[in-house]
Amino acid sequence: MESVAKRALALTLAACLILAVMGRLAWAKGLALGGLVSVVNFALMAWLLPKAVGMSRRRSEGWAFGSLALRFSLMALALGLCLYKPQSLSVAACAAGLFVVQLTLLTDRFLPERWREATWGVNERWKT
Amino acid sequence: MVISDDLWVQAAAFVGAGFAVGFGAIGAALGEGYAAGRAGQAISHNPSLSDDIVKTMLIGQAVAESAGIFALVVAMLLVFKDVEGESLLSAFAYLGAGLSMGLAAIGSGVGSGMPAGAACEGVARQPAALSTIRTNMLVGSAVCQTPSVFGMVVAFMLLFIDWADRPFWPTWAALLGAGISTGFSAIGPGLGNGITANEATLGVARQPETSGTLTNTMLIGLTVAQSTVIYGFLVSLILLFIPKPESMAMVAWAAPLSAGICMGLGGIGPGIGEGITAAYAVRRVARDVEQNVLLTRVMLVGQAVSESTGIYSLIVSLLLIFVV
Numbered sequence: 001m002e003s004v005a006k007r008a009l010a011l012t013l014a015a016c017l018i019l020a021v022m023g024r025l026a027w028a029k030g031l032a033l034g035g036l037v038s039v040v041n042f043a044l045m046a047w048l049l050p051k052a053v054g055m056s057r058r059r060s061e062g063w064a065f066g067s068l069a070l071r072f073s074l075m076a077l078a079l080g081l082c083l084y085k086p087q088s089l090s091v092a093a094c095a096a097g098l099f100v101v102q103l104t105l106l107t108d109r110f111l112p113e114r115w116r117e118a119t120w121g122v123n124e125r126w127k128t
Numbered sequence: 129m130v131i132s133d134d135l136w137v138q139a140a141a142f143v144g145a146g147f148a149v150g151f152g153a154i155g156a157a158l159g160e161g162y163a164a165g166r167a168g169q170a171i172s173h174n175p176s177l178s179d180d181i182v183k184t185m186l187i188g189q190a191v192a193e194s195a196g197i198f199a200l201v202v203a204m205l206l207v208f209k210d211v212e213g214e215s216l217l218s219a220f221a222y223l224g225a226g227l228s229m230g231l232a233a234i235g236s237g238v239g240s241g242m243p244a245g246a247a248c249e250g251v252a253r254q255p256a257a258l259s260t261i262r263t264n265m266l267v268g269s270a271v272c273q274t275p276s277v278f279g280m281v282v283a284f285m286l287l288f289i290d291w292a293d294r295p296f297w298p299t300w301a302a303l304l305g306a307g308i309s310t311g312f313s314a315i316g317p318g319l320g321n322g323i324t325a326n327e328a329t330l331g332v333a334r335q336p337e338t339s340g341t342l343t344n345t346m347l348i349g350l351t352v353a354q355s356t357v358i359y360g361f362l363v364s365l366i367l368l369f370i371p372k373p374e375s376m377a378m379v380a381w382a383a384p385l386s387a388g389i390c391m392g393l394g395g396i397g398p399g400i401g402e403g404i405t406a407a408y409a410v411r412r413v414a415r416d417v418e419q420n421v422l423l424t425r426v427m428l429v430g431q432a433v434s435e436s437t438g439i440y441s442l443i444v445s446l447l448l449i450f451v452v
Contacts (some may be wrong), residue, residue, distance in 0.1 A: 050182050053168045064161050083208035096200045102194050105187055
């Protein structure tokens with residue numbers, strides 16, 4: 001999970017640098033905020049949701065809804081900040097940044113096998 | 129006390145935001161809960177693999193949450209919308225935007241959770257194929273998000289296009305109908321895609337060497353199962369971009385609203401039915417890959433028959449828009 005977070009942050013940083021060099025500072029800042037919140041959301045998910053495994057059904061449902069409410073509030077806060085100060089933080093870039101972890105998860109699957117092994121620590125064992 | 133148009137529009141924007149994030153959260157939470165439940169079952173079958181199972185669950189849940197995040201973005205745009213000087217028509221556009229996004233996110237959220245749960249079960253059964261199982265899960269979950277993207281596109285059109293030059297009667301009904309059409313019609317394909325991707329992921333766990341064929345068959349099944357959301361999207365576009373002359377007659381506003389309801393509700397059943405057809409086909413392909421061509425052909429015929437009620441809904445919707 002740490003490697004996914006690291007890759008997502010690296011991807012965000014690279015995109016922000018490109019946008020900053022192009023002079024799109026509001027876009028870069030919005031993307032940085034969205035990407036950071038996306039990684040924090042994933043980290044919270046990785047920390048909170050496994051605790052629900054082993055709870056009673058009623059408690060685990062409450063825990064999952066509570067976790068979702070907390071993480072959605074965090075993302076809403078980031079979007080709200082951008083909507084409050086649209087001149088310095090781009091809303092569209094922040095919204096795109098919120099999907100950085102999902103993008104990393106999807107693109108990592110289609111990397112060459114050698115890189116994928118480094119990220120996920122697994123290989124196609126059934127083939128050998 | 130006289131309530132100004134601005135206040136009505138603001139209230140409608142808040143209600144729309146509530147629809148978007150409320151329905152979106154239902155989808156995301158149910159999908160995530162389903163994946164977590166099956167992860168728990170998988171761990172009880174094979175406790176030594178709990179680490180891999182929990183990681184698979186988290187990856188699946190992160191993708192399943194995407195539709196909820198789309199809904200959150202639309203809700204925040206609605207909450208912070210500057211409504212000063214906007215016509216009363218915007219109130220219906222914002223209600224439609226909230227409904228389109230929120231309803232579309234339900235099917236995608238629940239549907240995406242299904243392959244995530246199946247992947248957890250598959251990892252417990254066949255840990256050697258972990259990477260292949262996760263890849264199939266991610267492809268299936270990602271395709272499940274497509275109906276919610278249609279919902280988001282309609283929501284953005286309702287939010288950002290200026291409708292002020294259109295007559296209030298009957299445009300308000302067309303704007304609301306457009307949101308209802310794509311929103312409801314996306315529920316079925318989202319769920320149907322989840323049912324198919326669930327079986328494909330279990331099939332990959334059963335026979336990892338058939339993963340290429342299984343993923344291809346799954347993708348064909350998923351694409352056909354998404355037809356009804358495309359019909360819903362088409363009806364929304366017609367409602368939004370073919371203006372009607374001003375008229376306060378009941379027929380003039382009831383027809384576009386009914387067209388949206390007809391296509392929206394009519395898209396739910398075929399989407400789920402086509403997903404079930406594809407799920408059975410994929411399950412059999414995993415057991416007998418040699419029969420892939422025959423099974424795919426039968427699947428397509430079954431899906432075409434299942435889709436006929438969706439086509440009837442489309443025809444009735446078009447009649448309501450162009451003939452009535």
